[in-house]
Amino acid sequence: MALSREQVVTTAVDILRRYGLADLTMRRLARELEVAPGALYWHVANKQELLVEVAGRLLAAIPEPDPDRPAEEALAAHAHALREAVRHVPDGADVVALAHAVDPGSLRPVEELVRLVGRAGVPAREREAVAEVVLHHVLGSVTTEHNQRIALDLDPDFRARDAAAVAKTFEVGLEVVLAGLRRV
Amino acid sequence: MALSREQVVTTAVDILRRYGLADLTMRRLARELEVAPGALYWHVANKQELLVEVAGRLLAAIPEPDPDRPAEEALAAHAHALREAVRHVPDGADVVALAHAVDPGSLRPVEELVRLVGRAGVPAREREAVAEVVLHHVLGSVTTEHNQRIALDLDPDFRARDAAAVAKTFEVGLEVVLAGLRRV
DNA sequence: ACCTGAACACCGTTCAAGT
């Protein structure tokens, strides 16, 4: 049976989940699918387009924000959902950041984030700016957390601040931004 | 006269300034220095280490924060200085983000940022978390700005929001974070 | 001490030619 775009993207997500971004190469992906590398370019324009699709998949399970909840609460929940979607996939945050950079507006949950910021009272002109702050915080804190994990594995002296404290970083930062929203 | 680590790093910065990160390869760097690629590995352990050094150079001109200024004012000025240092170098924000990820604590102005957050009244336990929010905002907004410039060049229809408005994104986000600091 | 030559094990992408 013929290869499909669907199949290409699914296998790409699989490689990412299992081995991380460094192993997600077009050639490796072709090997996994038992086709020649050139075959992929029938289903996908290039690697960038593939990564945008992969990022979409990572965030696909995030639920639409509940319109009946208080705006700020829904915003916090959405930020947590974004974080969780990306936290357990190696280099997941980088892939989403890349996709957002390459093709902003292509990620449904990011668009929802912008609308939530609006519901929280931020005027239309400033919504995207504030949503970017939240998004950068989510993605940045996940990356920092992963790197700290690596540092911990590599260098056992690096036990100064333990893993639980590291994870709390996210909450603190999110609270600062939410407090800022109330004041501006 | 023999090659030196100094010379290697300086030329790397040069290539980055002129052609961006995609062109900053070990082989290209060797060509520019008129040596074999292997020669670089006498002066530098690997590409990661080189990029950490390059990031340090990009931020080297940032002045130490003025201890006599009000904390919040000094913090805002420092954030602006970080932004300016990185804004005019193609992929400068990515290089700094990478260096910070690979070797946190290696960038003097980032350490100063943490101390400024402390001076602004954030308790020691939460200083790093908040400093990361500011740093991610600075680097993230520069990346977004650059990508928007590219989109503008590529697709003239993308004139919806003009360049000046795009640059203001940074100010809005920074104000939200500063307001958050006052409230938490 | 410092560098070259040559290799190893890879990349992303294109494209004529096949089915």
Place this chain on the structure above:
DNA sequence: ACCTGAACACCGTTCAAGT
């Protein structure tokens, strides 16, 4: 329509051997 084979133009890194 969909894929292969083969090429093009690259990567980062290592290391024996030279000076």
